Amino acid sequence: MEYQWPLVIFTVLAGGAGWLLFFTALNELTGTITLTKVRDTALPIAIVMLIAGGISSALHLSHPERMMGALAHPTMGIFTEALFVGLCVLVSVVFMIMVRREASTKALKAVAVVTLILGLVLNLMLGYSYMMASRPEWDTLLLPLAYFGTASILGATVYQLIAVLRKVDEKGIAHTGWNTMVMGVLAGITAFAYAIASGALAGTETVHSTTLRGISLSDVAVGGLGGSTAVLLWVGVLLCGAVIPVLCGFLIKRKPEKAVWVAVIAVVSALLGCGAFRCFMWAAGIASINMFQML
Template sequence: MEMQWPLILFTLFMAWSAGVFGASAVLSLAGTGRRVQMPALITSVVLLIVGGVAVFFHLEHWDRIFNGFGNPTSGITQELVAIVVMAVVMVLYFVYLRKPEGTVPKWLAVCALVISVVLVIVMSHSYNMAARPAWDSPLLWLAYLGNAALLGPLTVILLGKCCKSEEETESDEISTAKVLGVSSIAGAAANAVFSLIWGVAVMASAASFTEVGLYWDPTHPNQPIANPVEAANILTGEASLLFWIGVIAVGCVVPLVCALVGRRKNASTAALATIGLVCAIVGAVCLRMVFYSAGASVFMFF
């Protein structure tokens, strides 16, 4: 299947926004990171808006999108509901941060963390289609959640370095760095494991196809028959370099190494977080490119 760049950007920025908001919620639950809460919230809102705008470039007829909203079972309706709920939670988050005490209650932090996870799952679920076996797996949810769990903490680490305040004590800074450091390691590990498991699942989806031999497609009379088994072979096939180098090596291994090294005392956390974040973004984009390259359809059986 050809690359759908508006949807690649949409899913990337949605996961990124959810990751930043979720990392901010984790800091609130830990009772630290008050200084970076507002910058993280603003960043999450901006990423959410950018992702929302990107998806419209996938639509040839923008006016017809409202027809889909009438069906509560459609993926686009469910995504809209999740985005609206997340926006409401963000508004509440902003209200509490603007109060003199500037703290977020635990119940709201839990709501923020839950809706961040729900948004990524709902967004991923929209791509589960029986007609495309490589897509029809809940493991895709985990792969995108891994992206969010990695992108979020790394982004907040950088925001913390860029938004230093004289009012923050050394103990607060150490506490915030500790929570974000552990979060980044956990996110990097989850991203690596989930990406690898998802890749194996895509490879296994080749068993869903049946050999049909040759056929003539009247809509593409000059093109050879597609090979869905080869398309799903992302571990050793044409997309293998993109998967092993782009997704695993660059997008998983490098951020994990940066997160582990960043936990060392006197390590240049800002530099490592920047390298890790850039590589995480590259890996997330590559994962989505592999996702589309493996999305062969079984339309000839219907």
């Protein structure tokens, strides 16, 4: 299936924002890094990412002017995605206002717990929406888990870059390097597990192929070690989305004082990896029967 760029961009930005909120909230609860500097930058960045993602998803629609109709028809999928994006924006704004008004530590920790949970649930929902029996490669719980995992590295690297740019202490920057390493491993494992479960690594799948007038069972390429999605998987998803960020995290953990360019490379690489996984999913999503070939 063709890449649906608005949806790729939406899930990358919203997923990354969800994890950025997670790390911000987690730090609020644990207090590892000098809080005010990173938190004050991370929250507005997360809001911008969520709104930009939402706008991108609207570009996928032919009639965005009718979008509000979704509010009257709650379903699992697009409605829940929109709901959690909205809730994440809302809780981020509340978080920012509470910080500005110097709310009590207990109140901040409470809102941090809500933010943390919403960031994680949003990430699961982004992938869950694509689970459907008509696309066997998507119909596995490993898909939302891979969405979850591959976005985690983007959130971790953006959080790391903010910490570096805001010049938090070396202990704090080293801690973000550790976060990045862990999330890079999570991204790699979840993406690779999905690639195996989806059959994309197997190389071919038997589907009903249609010509103008004929329909027959045939094997079609869905990837494989040397197939059409191999570059996306190995270079995009695993190298850019896992290996390079892990190496960057390692370098930052060892030399926090010289971290700016390494942190920038980590974000760019994670962004590419996160997007590559979503493109990989679209490329692998072949309908078992697609009579009219309209999609």
